[in-house]
Amino acid sequence: MRQLTLLREKKYPHRKTARAISFRGANHVVLKACSPVLRRKSGQIRKLIRETQDRFGLKLRAVAVMPDHVHLIMKVDRREQFQNALRFLAGAIALKVAGTRLWRARAWSRPLRTRRELDVAQVYVARNSIKAGIFSLGDAYAIVDGVLQL
Numbered sequence: 001m002r003q004l005t006l007l008r009e010k011k012y013p014h015r016k017t018a019r020a021i022s023f024r025g026a027n028h029v030v031l032k033a034c035s036p037v038l039r040r041k042s043g044q045i046r047k048l049i050r051e052t053q054d055r056f057g058l059k060l061r062a063v064a065v066m067p068d069h070v071h072l073i074m075k076v077d078r079r080e081q082f083q084n085a086l087r088f089l090a091g092a093i094a095l096k097v098a099g100t101r102l103w104r105a106r107a108w109s110r111p112l113r114t115r116r117e118l119d120v121a122q123v124y125v126a127r128n129s130i131k132a133g134i135f136s137l138g139d140a141y142a143i144v145d146g147v148l149q150l
Contacts, residue, residue, distance in 0.1 A: 021082050022111030028121045029072045030108040036067035041097045048092045056085040062125040071125045
């Protein structure tokens with residue numbers, strides 16, 4: 001017979017480890033939404049990305065706002081900078097777009113350690129909206145010295 005307890009079992013049986021972050025190279029970050037509402041507010045999302053960049057000193061290499069997720073390739077100097085920027089950006093987008101819970105899960109990230117990995121990720125992010133058939137001139141942007149130009 002199973003014993004009932006009031007304590008929740010740990011979701012992760014093993015100890016969590018710190019997220020892998022590249023300080024020399026860049027990081028590919030994806031924020032996934034519960035529903036496809038991001039595309040309608042892409043202008044506001046780009047402004048929030050720019051505000052996050054100015055506030056936390058991120059250097060962006062590529063950005064793509066898709067209907068249900070956002071791709072960012074960014075360069076950071078410190079772990080705290082990465083964490084605080086992601087918290088601020090995810091919270092600000094959720095408040096502006098949905099006014100409530102928006103994200104499906106935690107942000108996915110991958111360190112890009114070599115020049116080849118960075119180039120492949122940049123091409124992938126740049127072609128993402130074209131491949132999905134939703135590219136428009138509003139998606140065009142310029143990044144000068146790591147700063148998103150709106």
